[in-house]
Amino acid sequence: MPRNYELVYEALNASNASLSREFDLLGRAPGQDQLDALGKKHFPHHHRANVVEGAHTKISSELAGMLRLLKQEQSSLESYSKLLGETYHRISAKSASSTDILTNVVGMLSNATGDTMEKGKVVVEHMVERAREMEQVKLELDEYKRIANTDPLTRLANRRAFDEMLSRIYDDSRGAIYHSLIVADIDHFKKFNDTFGHPVGDRVLGVVAAVMKSTLRKDVFISRTGGEEFAVVLHDTSLDVTTEIAERIRRAVKATPLKNQKTGVDYGPVTLSLGICMASDAESAEELYNKADVALYAAKNSGRNCFQVYRPELNQEFEKNWMLYKS
Structure with missing residues (x-):
């Protein structure tokens, strides 16, 4: 299928x-x-349509129920209003003795008012219940979105969330001048998988993710964009601050030991190469990512375990050797 x-x-x-x-x-x-x-x-994104469709059906049903309740309430109030009007005309006509009129009026209005208030109370209770149902649907959708935008291995944002975040940079009314992108790639990651097996490779990814989260503020957007590559999106920042953050990440990862606590096996140092590009140096989200990737290549080509900032002159070197870089 x-x-x-x-x-x-x-x-x-x-x-x-x-x-x-x-x-x-x-x-x-x-x-x-x-x-x-x-x-x-x-692959939660494949099931997005079913989840959203189910939520849409649920909310539509609850709204339809609310509309029926409001129509019933409107009808009840119209009937009550009609009764008040008729009673007013009866009093004004003075066709019976004042005592008879007042006795009948008091009885009718007392019953009608009691019924109307009771019906109104029931309507309010039903409306509140339906509102709670829709709030629950909203919470379920929020949880689905969180899961759909989360990498299951590292618990960081995934590529879908990253693409959405990057595109929003260029929707910002202030322009892209206050934003920057850092892309990071684990050096010689294939070695960990080939030498120690995929479980160790998974652990390396988890360690790098944990170090990045502990190194940066909680409001900084961090993503695993695929394989052994990560990305950090910074807002309200400058090039100097961005390079300081990139260096802080690099040092923190390098200083983190990776050992098997049971066997004592040392899997060796984990290092990152990082590429930086300011959003003001690109015209679109795609161009920003590509230029940061060019800077990442330059860092790899400079011996790894370092960062590079995008410069136009790096393009020629990248285009010449990108096949070697991708391997």
């Missing part, structure tokens, strides 16, 4: 070790329910 294509491809390609292990545990003939459960965990 089409929704299984990416799941099977990524599992067999072993680009996601956790996914590959869980896929293998399903056996040779997994059921569609099992595949869907795995797909929802690792």
Whole structure:
């Protein structure tokens, strides 16, 4: 089935070790329910339409219920208003003795007012209940969005959330002058997988993510954009501040030991290469990312474990050797 294509491809390609292990545990003939459960965990964006459609149906139903209640309340109030009008005319006509009129009027209005207030109370209770139902749907949608925009391995924002954040930079009414992008790539990451296995590779990703989160303020946007690459989006910043942050990240990761606490095996140092580009040096989100990537290449080409700031002269070197860089 089409929704299984990416799941099977990524599992067999072993680009996601956790996914590959869980896929293998399903056996040779997994059921569609099992595949869907795995797909929802690792590729929540594929299930977005169903989630949103379900929320849309629920909210539409609750709104329709509210509309019916309001129409009923309107009808009840119209009837009450009509009764008040008729009573007024009866009093004005003076066709009966004052005592009879007042006795009848008091009884009618007392009953009508009591009924109207009771119906109004019920309507309010129903409206409040439906409002609570819609609030619950909103909370579920918010939770879905959080999951859909979160990388399951590192618990950082994923590429989807990163693309959305980057595009918003150029929607800012102040322009892009106050924003910057740092892209970071783990040096020789393939070595960890090949030498120690994918579980160690996953741990390296987790350690780098944790160090970045602990090094930066909580309001700084950090994302795992794919594979061993991370990104940091900074707002209200300058080039000097951005380079200071990049260097702080680099030093913190390098200073973090990576050992197996049970066996004592030292997996070796983990280092990052980082590329920086100011948003004012690009015309779009795509161009900003590409230029930061060029700077990242320059850092790799300079010996790794360092950062570079984008400069136009770096483009020629990148275009000449990008195949070597990507390998």
